[in-house]
Amino acid sequence: MALGCEAESLGVLPHKPDSANSVGEKGMAARSQPMTRPAIDVQPIAGAMGAEIHGVDLASLDDASFAEIVDAFHRFGAIVLRNQKISHDQHKTFARRFGALEVHPIVDGLAGHPEIIKMHKAAGDAATFGVGWHSDNSFTERPSLCSVVYGVTVPPFGGDTLFANQYLAYETLSAGMRRMLDGLSAVHSAKYAYTAPTTVDKYEGKTTMSYRHTEAVQSEVVHPVVRTHPDTGRRALYVNPMFTVRFADMTEAESRPLLDFLFRHASREDFQCRIRWQEGSVTMWDNRCVQHTALDDCQGFERVHYRVTVEGDRPQ
Numbered sequence: 001m002a003l004g005c006e007a008e009s010l011g012v013l014p015h016k017p018d019s020a021n022s023v024g025e026k027g028m029a030a031r032s033q034p035m036t037r038p039a040i041d042v043q044p045i046a047g048a049m050g051a052e053i054h055g056v057d058l059a060s061l062d063d064a065s066f067a068e069i070v071d072a073f074h075r076f077g078a079i080v081l082r083n084q085k086i087s088h089d090q091h092k093t094f095a096r097r098f099g100a101l102e103v104h105p106i107v108d109g110l111a112g113h114p115e116i117i118k119m120h121k122a123a124g125d126a127a128t129f130g131v132g133w134h135s136d137n138s139f140t141e142r143p144s145l146c147s148v149v150y151g152v153t154v155p156p157f158g159g160d161t162l163f164a165n166q167y168l169a170y171e172t173l174s175a176g177m178r179r180m181l182d183g184l185s186a187v188h189s190a191k192y193a194y195t196a197p198t199t200v201d202k203y204e205g206k207t208t209m210s211y212r213h214t215e216a217v218q219s220e221v222v223h224p225v226v227r228t229h230p231d232t233g234r235r236a237l238y239v240n241p242m243f244t245v246r247f248a249d250m251t252e253a254e255s256r257p258l259l260d261f262l263f264r265h266a267s268r269e270d271f272q273c274r275i276r277w278q279e280g281s282v283t284m285w286d287n288r289c290v291q292h293t294a295l296d297d298c299q300g301f302e303r304v305h306y307r308v309t310v311e312g313d314r315p316q
């Protein structure tokens, strides 16, 4: 497949050929049946990761097109499907093909669709959900496998989303650092990201998003610092500045210098891609090997996106 060669020469998230994952196998199967292959157009958008996809309709998606999407998802880490028009039910039906949907433990979902978060920034809002590098829901025991976000009201400029390839973040560390990190675990918590001052108090009256201050905010969970992706078999760095608070069995002060180095390294420009939204764009990313951040640079414009996340495995 031409794209596969092209993608691998770019050094982007190559798909491990011996992947044992069932969704991955469907992707491989589709490639061996050229007669039935749909006309889906996948264009890489940066050297490190990311692709833009045209020629699919998520409202009526056949299995062959889905297999192509899964294949691109594994190879590029973040993909944007342009020109979609989907209802909340169609959004959930598409995301469910990747696994069970999550109900966010802290952010309220839509009435009638608890799995869908409306990420709303009104014109003049100070708040933009998701600003700061992170991997979605890493503060939970089984963090999100992927996030599927539908852009509905998009500013004329600004409000892009940045992504960073965490396979590359791991692979570009020295052998000594990799060896040390391989043996470490880290504590993740939402306690700084979702405290009352950063949600309820700060944004009181200034955002339509609402938060539940459940015990999920204060709870802590331990994950390996380097995780193996269950589908691709590749190792990826798995610490992020929004939710990783310290190394296991160390204090926050002791952990800080090395964590700060890793956070800076993990978001290096040459590991990134940038997705510019359009109305009707559906962007999905793999939280097991990608970090992302929203950009809060569209003051004065309304921005509305709907997000669904799919439950993942316990990182290993």
Ligand SMILES: O=C(O)CCC(=O)C(=O)O
Residues within 6 Å of the ligand: 119, 129, 130, 131, 136, 147, 149, 159, 160, 161, 292, 293, 294, 295, 305, 307
């Ligand atoms: O709105 C964005 O650009 C991304 C927000 C975010 O972090 C997310 O949807 O998980």
Ligand SMILES: [Fe+2]
Residues within 6 Å of the ligand: 130, 134, 135, 136, 292
């Ligand atoms: Fe996020």
